[in-house]
Amino acid sequence: MTICNDRFRDLFNLDPADVLTGTSISKLVEMIPGRERIVQPTRRSDARLPVTLDRTKIRRREWLMDDGRHIESTVTILPDGGSVSIHEDVTEERRAARHLAYIAHHDPLTGLSNRVRFREELDRALDGSGVTKQFALIHLDLDNFKSINNTLGLQAGDQVLQQVASRLRGTLGQRGMLARLGSDEFAILHRGWQEPRAIRMLVDEISRDMEPPFLLGGCGVELSVSAGIAVYPEDGSEAGVLLKNASVALSQAKAEGRPRHRFFAAEMEAGIRQRHALEDALRHAVKNEEFELHYQPLYDVALDRIVGFEALLRWNHPVKGRMSPLEFIPLAEEIGLITDIGRWVLAQACKDAASWPSTIKVAVNVSAIQFRTGDFPSDVMAAVAAAGLSPSRLEIEITESVLMQHLEETVPALHALRNRGIRIAMDDFGTGYSSLSYLRSFPFQKIKIDRSFVNDIIDSREAHAILRAMILLGKTLGMRVTAEGVETEEQFEMLRQEGCDEIQGYFISPPKPVTEVARLLSSPVPQSAIPKRA
DSSP, X not given: OOOOXXXXXXXXTOOGGGGOXXXXXXHHHHHSSEEEEEOOOOSGGGGGSOTTSOGGGEEEEEXXXXXXXXXXXXXXXXXXXXXXXXXXXXXXXXXXXXXXXXXXXXXXXXXXXXXXXXHHHHHHHHHTOSSOSOEEEEEEEETTTHHHHHHHOHHHHHHHHHHHHHHHHHHHTXXXXXXXXXXXXXXXXXXXXXXXXXXXXXXXXXXXXXXXXXXXXXXXXXOOEEEEEEXXXXXXXXXXXXXXXXXXHHHHHHHTOSSOEEEOOTTHHHHHHHHHHHHHHHHHHHHHTOEEEEEEXXXXXXXXXXXXXXXXXXXXXXXXXXXXXXXXXXXXXXXXXXXXXXXXXXXXXXXXXXXXXXXXXXXXXXXXXXXXXXXXXXXXXXXXXXXXXXXGGEEEEEOHHHHHSSHHHXXXXXXXXXXXXXXXXXXXXXXXXXXXXXXXXXXXXXXXXXXGGTTTTTTOHHHHXXXXXXXXXXXXXXXXXXXXXXXXXXXXXXXXXXXXXXXXXXXXXXXXXXXXXXXXXXXXXXXXXXXXXX
């Protein structure tokens, strides 16, 4: 005989006539508008059951009702063969559990799978439960993404990440699983692997789809992506090894120049270990001020004397010895140390120059990143004030890359510096895409002709003609002209004849430690550098 209460009837949407006393269990089951499934006892309420109860006599059922509700049934088989069933609506509990499971496995910002779920899928692929036993792991990283957060704010960075995720979804389609590992890192588990060409095509497609600017309030932000690729089983048979090797390949790609992609190769690991060691040493150098400045003279052709020095950074590496900027500045820019290094250079150069004669100026090169992080004009004026140096004795040298990146922010900063007496020079003039257009964007006080235009002026009529045009352009615009990389008397004499204002190069002097500045100022310049007078 079956007996049930009104709550049972309400839970299962049954009419009173359907649940009359004596109705068989099988008949009731037929009338319930839903599907039944057996579930394992996992709820914490199980712990509250009497310890003397024979758990083998407890059965759990769960009903998925046609209206979407979940009804859980706990059936206890009694010793006499009868049973007692307790039923509960667990719809909200199941919904909450699904929500928690989603949160645990998805990135809340982009909606992509997160690192946890990616690792689970990778483990399943390695267990052989996936569609194929051969696959590729692609580790993606956005180049220079930190600059967006630093200059435009975290909210703008989040908007860009959402747009990146949307583009990656569209590019990948059904070809694999996409996840955000954290910050600006993404990963793809690409199934159906056939040959390296297929992966190259996918990565190239991703790179092309990243080329259009990302829109932020009507402004466009440009980004590129680098990728490291590890292939199963060639590059590892364990999840941790594959993830590490894809990361190693990514680091190699970024070290070779962004944007690139690289497949993992065993020999990369030694290079990555060296790079990490260099990163650690560089961080230590910043903390302990292991840098020093060397100074190369700026020679005024008309005055026949040295009128200033360019500050050139050197690093006294504890093992490798003295290192030039070309060996560590790109790394410092990539790992976010260049701003701190730049502040130190400004402060030290101003401090050194303050001890020189008042007619001698100092020139300092500036990285594009220094303009995008913090308040660069304030950093400059703080260095000048701390040293007690007249602003007119400091010259800031920038390249076109500084202007090309966020022109609308850089030009106001340059105007602020010039209005406070700081001199501004365009360095490496002529090597960029649009040097002439940038001369219209800001009234530079000096242009520095890159050494590549000086090297061949003796033997090449074309090089000579280009150099003459650059000098004439500078004079027409009211800008002083400095020629870099002058190494011979013939080059010097030709530049003098063409009316070049300043000379810089080994013909005058190589860069020297600050302790040599006084000697350079008191020593006569090379006799060959003195113009011959009638």
